Structure formats: C-alpha cells, structure tokens
Amino acid sequence: MALLLVVIDGLGDLPPSPLEKARTPIMDRLAKEGITGMMAPVGRFRVPGSDVSHLQILGYDPEVYYPGRGPLEALGAGIALKEGDVAFRGNFATLKKGVIVDRRAGRVESKKAKKLAALLPSKIEDVEVIVKHTVEHRLAVVFRGKGLSAHVTETDPHARAPPLKARPTAPNAKKTASVINKFSSLSHKVLSSAPLNRSLSLPANYVLLRGSGVYRKVPSLKERFGLSACCIAGGALYKGVAKFVGMDVLNVKGATGDFNTDVDGKFKKAAAALKKYDLVFVHVKACDSAGHDGDFEKKKKMLERIDRALKHALPYASSIILTGDHSTPVALKRHSGHEVPLLVWGGERVDGVRRFSEQECMRGGLGHLHGRDIMPLVLNLLGKAKKYGS
Amino acid sequence: MALLLVVIDGLGDLPPSPLEKARTPIMDRLAKEGITGMMAPVGRFRVPGSDVSHLQILGYDPEVYYPGRGPLEALGAGIALKEGDVAFRGNFATLKKGVIVDRRAGRVESKKAKKLAALLPSKIEDVEVIVKHTVEHRLAVVFRGKGLSAHVTETDPHARAPPLKARPTAPNAKKTASVINKFSSLSHKVLSSAPLNRSLSLPANYVLLRGSGVYRKVPSLKERFGLSACCIAGGALYKGVAKFVGMDVLNVKGATGDFNTDVDGKFKKAAAALKKYDLVFVHVKACDSAGHDGDFEKKKKMLERIDRALKHALPYASSIILTGDHSTPVALKRHSGHEVPLLVWGGERVDGVRRFSEQECMRGGLGHLHGRDIMPLVLNLLGKAKKYGS
DSSP states (O other): EEEEEEEEETTTOSSOOOHHHHOOOOHHHHEEEEEEEEEEETTTOOOOOOHHHHHTTTTTTTTOOOOOOOHHHHHHTTTTOOOOOOOEEEEEEEEEEEEEETTTTTTOOOOOOHHTTTTOEEEEEEEEEEEEETTTTTTEEEEEEETTTOOOOOOSSSSSSSSOOBBBBBBGHHHHHHHHHHHHHHHHHHHOOOHHHHHHSOOOEEEEEEEEEEOOOOOOOHHHHHOEEEEEOSSHHHHHHHTTTTTTOOOOTTOEEEEEEEOHHHHHHHHTTTTSOOOOOOOEEHHHHHHTTTHHHHHHHHHHHHHHTTTTGGGOOSSSEESSBBOTTTTTOOOBBBBBBEEESSSOOOEEEEESSSHTTOOOOTTTEEEOOOOOOHHTTTTTTOOOOO | OOOOEEEEETTOOSSSSSHHHHEEEEEHHHHHHHHHEEEEETTTTOBBOHHHHHHTTTTHHHEEEEEEEEHHHHHTTTOOOOOEEEEEEEEEEETTTTTEETTTTTTTOHHHHHHHHHHSOSSEEEEEEEEEEESSTTTEEEETTTTTOBBBBBOOOOOOSSSOOOOOGGGHHHHHHHHHHHHHHHHHEEEEEOOHTTTTOOOOEEEEEEEEEOOOOOOOOOHHHHEEEEEEEEEHHHHHHHHTTTEEOOTTTTTOTTTTOOHHHHHHHHHHHHHOOOOOEEEEEHHHHHHHHTOOHHHHHHHHHHHHHHHTTTTGOEEEEEEESEEEEETTTBBBSSOEEEESSSSSSSOOOOOHHHHTTTTTTTOOEGGGGGGHHHHHHTTOOSSSOO
C-alpha cells in the first residue's frame, strides 16, 4: 500500500476555470473511478499562505506547529537548522540614496547572486550567520547563537522607501534586533564595494529580511502516525515544509518550481518512491505562479502537462489524492479563500462525478472537507489509522 | 411521539456494497419518504470502536464520558456496578508450559465456561471480585474495594506468549496491579485442578484481563435531555452502553448478537416499547461480524432480514433514524474510517434520494454529519430540544 498525494499549488480558480477548460483525461478517469469533494485548507473562505496550508494538509495544525516562513525556507534551502536558530527569508535589494528602489535588485541573476552571497558576513559579535542563496534574488539567512529571539520586526519596507530598522517586539529580542541591524549595515558596506555589482544597473547592495521564526524540532510523520514519507518538489518552501515534518526530500534534476520544471521527471521519481514509502508527496508550483500572473492559458497548459505526467506514477499507487493548497484565480492574481477541488482514487467509494473540476467536485460524495481532514483520510486509506475506543 | 433509532453495527461498506446489492424495499421506501446523509461517528475518516461510537451517537462525548471497555461490558453482563469499581473484559485462555497457546481456550462452550467461572476467587485480600460469564470464553471481571485504580496494564499478551503481569501506570495503582496478579495466579491454580478442564484439549485454565476502566455514574438521558429511552440489543457491550446512559434494557429471548438472532422478535419488542418510551434504540450486531469475516453474502442477507423485520415497528414510530456505528467493509475485514449512510424518516424534509445505500446517501439532503449531531437530531424530531436563546 502506497499513497500518492499530489498538491497542485494555487489549483482552485473561478469560472470558467483553467481546470474546467483543460484537457485532463487521466484526472477525469480517476474522478470517474473515485470520489471527489471540495477542501478548505484552513477553514471555509479563509485565505491560506502556502506554508500554513501545506502544514495543515500534512496533519500539522499551524496554530500549534507553524514556525514562521523563515525556518521553512532555510530548511528547504538545505541549511541544517539547530534548535533555537532564528531564520529569515532574505532578498537582495537595491539601495540608492537611502531608498530601496528595487526590492529584488532587478531579479539579479542566480549566478551573480550566489557569488555576492558568499561575501556576506558570517559572524556578528558572538552570533554565527549562515546565508544560503536559492534562486535569483532570494536568500535564506539564519542567525545562530545564545539569547536570540524571533520577536523582531522585518527590515523590508515593501515600498520605495528606506529599509526599516529591526525592532524588538519582546524584551528578550533586543540583542537579536541589534545583531540584525549590524548585519544589514555591514552587508550594505561589503556589497557596495563588490566589483560584481558595478556592472549592474540595479546593484544587489542590500539584504532585506522578513518572515522571522525560531526553529524547534517537531515530532515527525513517522513518530506521530507511523508513516514513512517523502517529498518531490521544486520550490525551497515545499522542501522545507517536508523536512520540517520529517519527510525525506528526493531531488529531481530539472524540478525547478517554475513553468519549465520537469514534471515527467517528478512523477517518474514518484513511481520509484511509491515502492519504498507509505506516502509520496509531489508538489507542482507553476499553476500558482500562472494564477499570480493572471495567465489563464499558462495555468491550463500546466494542468495538462501534470495530467500527462501522472501516468508514470499511476501503476504504483494503491491510492491517489489530488488537490491544491489554495485557489489562485487568474482573475484575482492572488491567493483567495475559495475551496480547492479534491479527488480521491483507490480505497474509497465512487460518487458518479466524471470530471475533475471545481464545478463537478462541489457535487462530490466527500462533501466539504477541512485541511485537517486530509491526514486522517491518508491514514484510513493506508490502513494505518489508530482505532478510537475498542 | 416516539423515535426508533436503529444502529446496524458495521453497516458501511465499499462499492459494490452489500447494502447497495441487498433487496431492502422497506428501507428504500423510508429513504424515498425521508431524508438521507452520511455520518462520521467520531469525525471524518477516523476509525471508531463500537463503544466510543455508540456513546457519541447517544450524545455522550467519549472525550468526556468514555469509561473504558471494561465497565461497559460489565454493565452489559448484568453486574450492578458501584462507583469506584474497576472492571475488565476477561477471556478464558489456555496456558501450557508458561505460554498462552489459545487466547480463547478453544472458544470453550458457554455451559462449561459458566461452571468454571463459578470456581474463580471472589476475594483477594480486602478486595471483592465479581465475575460474570457472558458467551463462550468471555467474562466480565470487577474488582471492588478501597484504593483501587484503573491505571494498570492488561495481562493479555495478544500472542502466543507468556501472560503479562499487570503493572501500575500511575503511583496510586500499585495495590490494584498486585491484586490482579494475585487473582491471575490463584485463578490459574483453581482452574488447573478443575475436573471439568480435564476433558478439554484446550483447558480454560487462565483468565486474561484487558480494557480496564473505573465506573463513575454519569447523568442519564432523562436527566440531560428529558428522554425516556430503552435499548433492545443482543451483545453485552451495547446493553452496557445503554445502561451506562440510563436506558432501560429490554431483553428479547433469542436476541443473541449473532447471525441467528431473532430480528423479528427484536422489532416486535420495539413496536411495544414505542408506545411507552420517547426513544427506542435497537442494535443489530451481525452485519459487523459478517464484515469482519469478509462475508459479503452474509452481510447482505442480514440487511435483508433487518429490512423485513422493520415492518413490525414502523406503525408505532413517529420518526425513524437508521444508521451504523462505523463501516466494516468486507474487503477490509476490519473497522474503517469511511462514513456510514444515514436515513431519517418522519418529521424531516424529503431529499429525492430513492434508495438506502452509501452511493445514494452521499448525495443526501442532510450532507455530512458528525456522531455528535445525532442527539440534537433526535431531540428536534421529538420536539424535546431546548431553545437556545429566547
């Protein structure tokens, strides 16, 4: 018995929806042979972030377990966090005359950004600083040392404005705020004088920090539910969530988290993983990005590519759950609180729904689920649920 | 006004389901004239034991009220429990060369088991021991005295292995563990030398204890909801749950809790009871047993027998609720977390569903209910609900 959980980021949409219009013969066959419904990852009409939604879907109530975005990104970037580490998402940005004129330093090339990241300070006073570049302007920044706290404000002004000073929001965070401010000014100094930056019209001469969080180890899926589980994803955040809950992260060359990702490669890897793991979690990001861009055709095409790639993994799964982490309607270009369609194939009942779409799944036999229902569903399908009572 | 609540144990199944395939003209008529839905007794996809599920359906949140299996079985066996009694489910077992070679002593005949049960010690130190034989190898064993606790481990190894010693799991349970261990060795001594056992190839020479629980009286259905209620059941557990919540237990000769039970007799008794009680709870066990045995035909036939027997009670009920306590799919041979179908006839709306089956009820007008919704449903149908607000 092995279950394939496919989360299509930003899947849900409004009519006429890309999913409705896409040619998805495999998903439709699974719908015909299985059961469908709608799922509100964090409660009806609530707008979830991807981090919180994934935690909830994987059985980790974010009210209890959410560590903030920073630690999840840092884990996903490959930093081996230790308990008490304070982690941030970092952006290379362009500072001119005291003002952040571009929050992404013109989306600086990954190759250059990696070199610039190597110049950043690795120690501020007695605090170790671990910086890891991921894609384009994006960084994970971790502070490791005694007496640190995540109760500090971010430095990103989110506007054409001066960068913000980190301020403590709890009495025990004064040292952390001071370390961050020193890191910021020191980084600016080092980056400003870097020869690499001279060739850039929007030099990457500042590091903005946000999404602070302190890392604490949580009980794994194995410890809590007896599940062996792995994750196949492109984006750092999803790998980070997977590591956070104790999944193995399987890397696929060409799994980029963008539209050019190797979807076939991901589902081929899933096929192999289904022979070894109870739960194989595959994440595909690009539909969310297409939603944010308002690009109907791109979202539709990506869904069709996922549909074709599913064939690689089908023969190896005893059950399949196909859903999204939230809606990103192309008409809205942002996350929304509309439910996502959900399909369960194998080990479940059959509800007569014949297509995988928002329109059809809202009539499905599973009705309306909450994100927290997904892990009990997984355990029931795998025969790993503990009986309550006797 | 009188409501008939029929709980078919292990009712739910996977397609093609016995309920779908059974000829059930009366249930189908009730579905046509009533409203349907699906019910998850203890939450979506969670796998319930029968004890916990029945408590929840009867309005007793198991998180608050569940006393453990022992007290429920003891009440059902007819032992008049007192507050503070510590009760267990007991099994006659066969011990050979220090190893439990049969956990059920070859399912020892009831007649012989009853005689052997009479030999068991009735006092250990200052603790009174009350033993009651039920069916075959099954016993209820109650310890009554000062300073007892239910925080002890079971003695059943659930395997071909030496019996376990009871161990205290709380500081106040040392005496209880010691009393249980003395009871175990003394029982073994007495049973080993019983002449009756000499004729058995698998002598009933050991008593295994599990399902410990302490009995505390809880407010009755009458006290909590103003309901007069009775129970018609074969199995001891269900009678025990009924007594626990303050129902009268009506005995029907031939109501055995197995496939040969007198279903007609039970529903004739229900017909009479509906003239006297607000709520008549009828439990039929055999569908669950057929599910555990993986016997599709047996489960289907039992459903057809229940359907025919329903006719006796129909004229006397103003409302009928027909459901299960959990699914026991024949393909799985165990309890599962799939919802159970639910039918409400009389005093409710009509949803256009024309058959009582999983397939149809998932489209039903009541949607997806939790076990905790059933008692408010009962009270609403009986006009006994208290208004919230004014």
